[in-house]
Amino acid sequence: MELKTLDYRVDDGIARITLNRPAELNTMNGDFWPEMVRVFDEIAHDMAVRCVIIASTGKHFTAGLDLKWAGQNALASRGSADLGRQREAFRRHVKELQESFNVIDNCRVPVIAVCQGGCIGGGVDLVTACDMRIATADAYFTIQEINVAIVADVGTLQRIPFLLPQGLVRELAYTGRKFPAAEAARHGFVNRVEDSHEAALAAADAIAREICAKSPLAITGIKQVLNYGRDHSVADGLDYVAVWNAAMLQGDDMTSAVQAQMARQSATFQNLKA
Known part of the structure; x- marks a missing residue:
């Protein structure tokens, strides 16, 4: 399977998905969304997979949506159709993006996210669809959409209320402030905080191997x-x-x-x- 934004491999029952665009802060461009669906379709048909780890590369887990790609896509969607048809096409576009994280939530096996540095915007949509989150001490989470004057629309606002208290959810969504790993751990949003990326990956690996040993x-x-x-x-x-x-x-x-x-x-x- 040829991929441009992700690395994918399976060993000892663990599927390892790695965001691989560190120079672009692992932003989510046009290739990212269908590739995530393709990878999880592969997992769905591979019965040797018993757990999934989603990790990343570079300083940040992800800076979220690739705004240049999103802007170009928005312009292209206008076309010459009337406004109603334009908006109906945009709705289908959003539903397609949502599916890229629905496949994580609906995955047959547990999914563990390992976050270092910033997990921003679409990154929060991604990790809230996972079963567990492990963070480095320097990690932080930001519901970034309010800072660019939009409503988060690919999963954060639907899933995070099951992971955090309502008052805190609303504060984070309304302000777009950073939610650092230590605070996230106090509220149970992350399972544990490790000093380094290597230690966080090792912690995820240990949990995944324990899961793989179960029925x-x-x-x-x-x-x-x-x-x-x-x-x-x-x-x-x-x-x-x-x-x-x-x-x-x-x-x-x-x-x-x-x-x-x-x-x-x-x-x-x-x-x-x-």
Whole structure:
């Protein structure tokens, strides 16, 4: 798979996605959005993948949207069509951008983001779609859209209220101030803060390897149930998990796990079926 904005590889069950435009501060240009969808489609069809780590290169995780590309795209979208058709086309464009982060949220396996330096604008949309976030001590998060007089529209405002208190969410969204790693950790937005990028990557790797050792059927079930519960009532979530377990607890994983626990050994679990 040929990619321009991302590096992608899989080893030991861990898919590693790396933003690879450090000279451009890993801004999200026209190639970035469809490439993220392509990579996660690859992951969806690779049953050897049991966890994903999204990392970056250079000083900053990402400076967010490539404003030059966005401006050119906005001009091109006007064309000669009437205003209603122009706006309908723009709506479809925004929905396409949203899908680039929906695929992270909907990924079969857990996704861990490792953030160094600035995680700005679209970067916050990206990491709020992940299951976990690990940051370096110098990292910070900025809901940048208010600073360029737009409403964030590819996921931050929909997902971050589940990760932070409402008052803080609104302060960050209304002011566009920096949200530094130490403060983010106090509020549980990041799982941990490490002194260096290398240490943050190592911490993510350790979590990913622990996840990879668990039953992939149970892991995907946990993610499905958590996401469903987030978007539905408690009663709906309880019904959903009851049906899930009634359907899925028919394999060998639970028996293998219990036997391994009793023998003080580690169980080995087969990949999911493609």
